[in-house]
Amino acid sequence: MTSKHAKDPRKWLRTAQTISEALPFMRRYSGKKVVIKYGGHAMGDADLADKFAHDIVLLKQVGISPIVVHGGGPQIGEMLKRLAVNSEFVDGLRVTDAETVEIVEMVLSGKINKSITAAINKAGGTAVGVSGKDGSLIKARKLQRTIKDQDSNIEKVLDLGFVGEPEEINPDFLLELDRSGMIPVIAPIGYGPNGETYNINADTAAGAIAAAVGASRLLLMTDVAGVLDKQGSLISELTIPEAQELTQDGTISGGMIPKLETCLETVRGGVDAAVILDGRIAHSMLLEIFTDCGIGTMIKKA
Ligand SMILES: Nc1ncnc2c1ncn2[C@@H]1O[C@H](COP(=O)(O)OP(=O)(O)O)[C@@H](O)[C@H]1O
Numbered sequence: 001m002t003s004k005h006a007k008d009p010r011k012w013l014r015t016a017q018t019i020s021e022a023l024p025f026m027r028r029y030s031g032k033k034v035v036i037k038y039g040g041h042a043m044g045d046a047d048l049a050d051k052f053a054h055d056i057v058l059l060k061q062v063g064i065s066p067i068v069v070h071g072g073g074p075q076i077g078e079m080l081k082r083l084a085v086n087s088e089f090v091d092g093l094r095v096t097d098a099e100t101v102e103i104v105e106m107v108l109s110g111k112i113n114k115s116i117t118a119a120i121n122k123a124g125g126t127a128v129g130v131s132g133k134d135g136s137l138i139k140a141r142k143l144q145r146t147i148k149d150q151d152s153n154i155e156k157v158l159d160l161g162f163v164g165e166p167e168e169i170n171p172d173f174l175l176e177l178d179r180s181g182m183i184p185v186i187a188p189i190g191y192g193p194n195g196e197t198y199n200i201n202a203d204t205a206a207g208a209i210a211a212a213v214g215a216s217r218l219l220l221m222t223d224v225a226g227v228l229d230k231q232g233s234l235i236s237e238l239t240i241p242e243a244q245e246l247t248q249d250g251t252i253s254g255g256m257i258p259k260l261e262t263c264l265e266t267v268r269g270g271v272d273a274a275v276i277l278d279g280r281i282a283h284s285m286l287l288e289i290f291t292d293c294g295i296g297t298m299i300k301k302a
C-alpha cells in the first residue's frame with residue numbers, strides 16, 4: 001500500500017515542523033480568551049468563511065476560548081438599498097433612525113449570525129449565536145458624538161439616532177457558555193434601559209467584550225493589511241500615543257476610526273494587545289496566534 005506520506009515526505013516533514021513550532025504558542029494561550037471580530041468585508045468570500053470557521057474550531061480544540069463578535073456593514077447596506085432606505089455614515093458610524101435599527105437588527109441577528117454559527121458547527125464546533133440582548137449581554141446607552149466645527153472651532157453634538165455604546169457587559173453569560181464547551185457568536189446589538197434597541201459598531205462591541213472577559217487578545221479582522229501610513233505602507237506596531245497621533249492627523253478615516261479607537265480603549269482596559277488583521281488572507285488568525293510573524297498592525301500599551 002502506498003501512502004501520501006511516502007510520495008512526498010518533505011512536505012509532511014514541513015507540516016510536522018510547523019505543528020511542533022506552534023506548541024509554545026498553544027501553551028501560552030491555553031485557557032486564555034481571545035475575542036475575534038469578524039468584519040462584514042472579511043466574510044464576503046465563501047472559501048475564506050469556511051476556513052475562518054475551521055480556525056475557530058481549532059482554537060477551541062487546543063484549549064483556547066474563542067469569542068466571535070461579527071459585523072455586517074456591507075450586508076446591512078445591501079438590505080437598506082433593496083428596501084430603498086437611505087443611509088449615511090459619520091466617522092465610520094451609520095446614522096440609525098427607528099426604521100434603520102429594525103433592519104440592522106434583522107440582518108445582524110438573523111442571517112449573518114446564523115450563517116456564522118452554522119459554519120462553525122459544520123466545522124465540528126458547538127457555536128451558539130446570540131445578540132447583545134440575549135443573557136443581558138450588552139446593555140447600551142445612546143452614543144454622544146461631538147465634532148468640532150472647522151471654521152468656528154466650536155464643538156457640537158451630533159445626533160446619530162439609535163447608535164449605542166456598551167454601558168455594561170454581562171461576562172458571566174459568556175463564561176458559562178465557554179465552560180459548557182460552546183463558542184459564542186455575537187451580533188453587536190444592545191438593549192437600552194427602556195427596551196430600546198441600539199446599533200453598536202461591531203469593533204466597539206468586540207472591544208468592550210474583550211475587556212469585560214479579560215481576554216488576552218483582541219483580533220479585528222478586516223479587508224486591509226492593517227493600519228496604513230500616509231504612503232500606504234503597513235504599520236506593524238503602534239503604541240497608544242502613536243495611534244492617537246494617526247487619528248488626530250487624519251491618516252485614518254472612515255471605518256478605521258472606530259477600529260483604532262476600540263484598540264486604544266481595549267488596551268487601556270487591560271487586554272495585552274489588539275491586532276488589526278487582514279481577513280482576506282487565509283488562516284491569518286492562526287498566523288497571528290501560533291507564529292512569531294504577526295501580519296497585521298498590533299496596538300500595545302507602550
Ligand atoms: N490609514 C488607514 N489604513 C487602513 N485602512 C484605512 C485607513 N483609513 C481608512 N481606512 C479604511 O478603513 C476600512 C476598514 O474599515 P471597515 O470598512 O469598517 O471594515 P470592516 O467592515 O472590516 O469593519 C478600510 O477598508 C479602509 O478603506
Ligand SMILES: CC(=O)N[C@@H](CCC(=O)OP(=O)(O)O)C(=O)O
Pocket residue numbers: 038039040041070071072073074076092093094104163164188199200201202203255
Ligand atoms: C453604528 C454602526 O455603524 N453599526 C454598524 C454595525 C455593523 C458593523 O459594524 O459591521 P462591520 O464591522 O462589517 O463594519 C453598521 O450599522 O454598519
